[in-house]
Amino acid sequence: MRPETKDQLRSIVGEANFSDQLIDLVSYSSDASEHAHRPQAAVWADSAEEIQAIVGLANAEGFPVTVRGAGTGLSGLSVPAQGGLVLDLGRMDKILDISIGDRVAVVQPGVVYASLEKALAPHGYVFPPDPASGKACTLGGNVGTNAGGVKGAKYGTTRDYVLGLSVVLGDGRLMKTGNRAMKSVSGFDLTRLFVGSEGALGIVTEIILKISPKPLATATTLAIFDDLEDAGRAVSGVMASGVIPSVLEILGRETLKAINQNTELNLPEVDAMLLAETDGYTQGEADYQMERVVEQFSAHNAREVKRAESASQAAELWKARKSCYAVLARLRPNFTLEDITVPMSQVAPMLRGVQDIAARHQVQIATFGHAGDGNLHPQFLYDGADQDERGRVEAAAGDLFQLAVDLGGTLTGEHGIGLSKAAYMTLEHDPVAMDLMRSIKKVCDPNNILNPGKMALDV
Ligand SMILES: Cc1cc2nc3c(=O)[nH]c(=O)nc-3n(C[C@H](O)[C@H](O)[C@H](O)COP(=O)(O)OP(=O)(O)OC[C@H]3O[C@@H](n4cnc5c(N)ncnc54)[C@H](O)[C@@H]3O)c2cc1C
Structure with a gap:
């Protein structure tokens, strides 16, 4: 980047909001993945x-x-x-409007998920996607990735709640999509196109979100299965039982072992553990749904079913699930958290397939995830300095993605394509779909300046 260009950036954002200091460039070279590349400058707009x-x-x-x-x-x-410029929108962090009457919140992209959660709480409302990174991630990032969370099976993902956007396109034009109305079939749905577009089509500057009243009651149950196929059938049984749990999480054997090695929880090291939560506006409503869930657990040979009788018991049951990410991240020098997603009926075959892939490539993979929407998190644990092991992990990841697609699923249910999965896009998307995506990129960003090199869009 030429010194004159840096001066022009300074004059746009002000001296205090421009940096080409090494400390900032290094900070902005990576995200929470293993990828890194240094920019030449950063600005806060x-x-x-x-x-x-x-x-x-x-x-x-x-x-x-x-x-x-x-x-x-x-x-x-x-x-x-x-390289080039990192545009940090963390300072565009104002909640512009909360209207309970219209059921909308209007926010700038730099608002942290948890800040909106806090602002909605006194009204008894929530923005439901609930990503586990909610204390840190921004709503602009949630739109960029179509973020979801443990409640996806019942409440969906960010895309289901975005009513409208203001976006600066790659050619510099400012566009508004959607509106504050709950329904609209006016024109193409450009709002949905931009949700999940990973900063490659435009830069979101304002977001209109649909918000929901917070359910007042929950019921929580944990079930232990000796056999993975039984757990898989229990998941399908629950989803076909006429109720939709707000949470249906699965922890596989390797994950249970890892938790035991690092905590005092002393879990049974079985094939699978399922954690279910139901919710409603009365306790009776939540309990009725949980009874249907427990019937399915029992009908599919759960060895043990523990139902929480109080909020503190529910918190105890959640402990194992909440510890997964941190416990697994400590086991080896490096980890990669995947997020393949398959139809719910394919959760057990996918989990069995992950075990086969781990054995075939002699790599360590521990799996947990959101069985209720088929979104699984196989976590590869390895030593990145060991080239041989790294090679085996890469080969295993390729097999993992192929299997997810073969089972009718997708490369990613939450974390996006970015750099990590760009090479696998054509496994899932046929040449016509790839061609259309590249054409859309070209229309929105003719000179390919927005987040180039990602999603296999600029090949
Ligand atoms: C511990 C941990 C737990 C996590 N749990 C979850 C989870 O439960 N569910 C989930 O979905 N994800 C999860 N994630 C991943 C991550 O938090 C989400 O992808 C989140 O949405 C990223 O938000 P961010 O503000 O950090 O965005 P960034 O990482 O900064 O950016 C993400 C993408 O969005 C684009 N982007 C950011 N802002 C804008 C904008 N204003 N306009 C256009 N594009 C934009 C960026 O260019 C980039 O492509 C987790 C991550 C960690 C580290």
């Missing part, structure tokens, strides 16, 4: 007008712009793969 001016300059000078929320992405999403 605080209006759509500034962003338009930055994008205009990028088009004129030909440097890439990678927009960044909190950098908690797990697939090399906000890593500036081809």
Whole structure:
């Protein structure tokens, strides 16, 4: 980047909001994945007008712009793969409106998920997607990745709650999509196109979100299965039982072992453990649904079913699930958390397949995840300095993605494509779909300045 270009950036955002200091460039070179690439400069913008001016300059000078929320992405999403500028929107963090009457919240992209949660709480409302990284990640990042969470089976993902957006396109034009109405079939659904577009089509500067009343009651149960297929059939049974649990989580044998090695929880090291939560506006409603869930657990040979009788017992049952990520991350020098997603009926075959892949490539994979929507998190644990082991992990990951697609599923249910899965896009998307995605990228970002090198879009 030329010194004159840096001066122009300084004049757009102000001296205090520009940096080419090494400490910032190193900080902005990575996200929560293993990928890293250093940018040449970083800016903190605080209006759509500034962003338009930055994008205009990028088009004129030909440097890439990678927009960044909190950098908690797990697939090399906000890593500036081809250098250029990192555009940090963390300071555009105002909640512009909360209207309970309209059931909407209007926010800037840098609002942290937990801040919106806190602002909605006094009204008894929530923004349901609930990603586990909610204390840090931004709503702009949630839109960029279509974030979801443990409640996806019942409440869906970010895309289901975005009513409208303001977006600066890659050519610098500012566009508004959608509106505050609960229903609209007016024109193509551009809002949904931009949700999950990983900062490659446009830069979101304002978001209109649908919010929901918070359920007041929950019921929680944990079930232990000696046999994986029984657990898989129990998942399908629950989903066909006429109720939809708000949570249906699964922990596989390797994960249970790892938790035991690192905590005092002393869990049974069985094939699978399922954790279910139901919710409603009365305790009776939550309990009725839980009875249907427990019937399915019992009908499919659960060895033990523990039902929480109080909030503190429910918190005890949640402990194992909540410890997964941190416990597994400590076991080996490196880890990669995948998020393949399969139809619910294929959860057991997928889990069995993961075990076969681990054995075939002699790698360590521990799996947990959201059985209720088929979104599983096989976590590869390895030593990245060991080239042989790294090679085996890469080969195993390729088999994992192929299996997920063969079972009717997808490469990613939450974490996005980014750099990590770009090479596998064509496993899932046929040539016509790839061609259309690349054409859309070209229309929105003709000079390929927005987050280039990702999602196999610029091949
Ligand atoms: C411990 C941990 C737990 C996690 N749990 C979950 C989980 O339960 N569910 C889940 O879905 N994810 C989860 N994640 C992944 C991550 O938190 C989400 O992908 C989150 O949505 C990223 O938000 P962010 O603000 O950090 O965005 P970043 O990582 O900064 O960016 C993510 C992508 O969005 C784009 N982007 C950011 N802001 C904008 C904008 N304003 N306009 C256009 N594009 C934009 C970026 O360019 C990038 O491609 C987890 C991560 C960690 C580390």
